[in-house]
Amino acid sequence: MFSGDLRRHYDGQLFTSRELALLSHFYEQQRRLNPIMKEVVKKEIIKWHDVRIIYTIFDSSWVSLVQCVPKKEGVTVVSNDNNKLIPTRIVTGWIVCMDYRKLNKANQKDHFPLHFIDQMLDRLPRKAFYYFLNDPNDQEKTTFTCPYKTFVFRQMPSGLCNAPTTFQHCMMAIFSNIVENFLEVFMDNFSMFGNTFVDCIKNLELVFCRCEETNQVLNWEKCHFMVREGIILGYKVSHQYIAVGKEKIEVIEKLPPPTSVRxxxxxxxxxxxxxxxxxxxxxxxxxxxxxxxxxxPFNLDEPYL
Structure with a gap:
């Protein structure tokens, strides 16, 4: 989910003239991309441009680089070059992101608190049903260059140092009167719950209306409605318990005994x-x-095993 206009619900500033005093401008030269990465960037740029997330800009004092990073989901155990079993993340694709390190270095950090995941999870069990669901002056600073053109984000992109706290601040402002009653929000992860089907429908209608009023967009492929249990932030939550996903336990069981301090x-x-x-x-x-x-002395003998 992404916000259509965070400024309406966030009274702070992503950037200020004081914070950028040491960085009046910078321009990073474009990097070469291999054919596979270039095609990934092309598809993502076309998708963003078609839905008006980005637009073309021809003159900007701040230009960052685009890059691709592996999209990793889950963990498995594989053998390395020395034939030792090691845990590794499973690469399922590629994510296009921006290298905003120079911009982040000049920006003052926002210390708005994020929720503790364990405390949020403690409020979720024992429910019958679950359903999981920027200022124009700042836009120029999000400029990035790619092999095709130079673009600017209309909405707050990932990669900015204050993006997580700003997004959480925004969500808390939008749903302030219902958070912890029947809704838990951690960044862009929504978890709603209710003890009866009728309560769930009422709660869902209220949240949908709030999203519509504030121009929020949901990813329907990741939404699940009226379920008895579900996976939330890597944990399995139901009306009876909170548990660890079976696949995560299997990964730990497959780990070989450690042979070094590392x-x-x-x-x-x-x-x-x-x-x-x-x-x-x-x-x-x-x-x-x-x-x-x-x-x-490192001596991993029988008592440790």
Missing amino acids: GIRSFLGHAGFYRRFIKDFLKISKPLCALLEHNR
């Missing part, structure tokens, strides 16, 4: 993400954590 850090990082679901996690992980101590 391997222990990686393993603890994977397992620690789900520590709330593991009884006595601190007690279980304490021997492994001890191996991370400075000048501690």
Whole structure:
């Protein structure tokens, strides 16, 4: 979901003259793209232009670069060059994004708080049903160059340092009186719930009206309505419990025993993400954590396994 006009619901500024005082202008030269990346950029630019997300500009004091990054979903275990099993993300495609590092360096950071995911999840279980669903003066600063033309965003793009907090601020302003009652919002992830079918219909109608009034757009392919359980931010939530997705557990089970300090850090990082679901996690992980101590001999013997 993206906002049609964030300025109407956000009283701050993405950029100010004071914040950009050290950066009056910059212009980055275009990078070469290989044929595959060039075709990915071309398709995305055409799609954005057709729906009026971007428009052409011929003179701008700020020009950033376009780049492609792998779109990764899920985790699997593969063998590396040394025939060791390592966890890796599954690449399912490519995402076109902008390199706004120079612009972000000059911009003052917005410290609007994002919600804690675990606290948000605690409010979701035990429900019967679930359904998951910029100022013109600032636009020039989002200019980016690609092999075809130079474009500017009409709406706030990803890649800006204050984009996540600005978006969350906007969503909280739009849905301030219903958040935590029957709606949870984390960035562009909406989770609604209700104890009866009638309540769900009323809540859904209210949220749809609010989206229509504020010109918000939903991605219907990612929406699910009136379900008993669903996946929210990587967790499986139902009216009875919160659980970890089965595929994520299988990945951890397939991980080989760590053979180095770096391997222990990686393993603890994977397992620690789900520590709330593991009884006595601190007690279980304490021997492994001890191996991370400075000048501690690395000896991963039977007690650790």
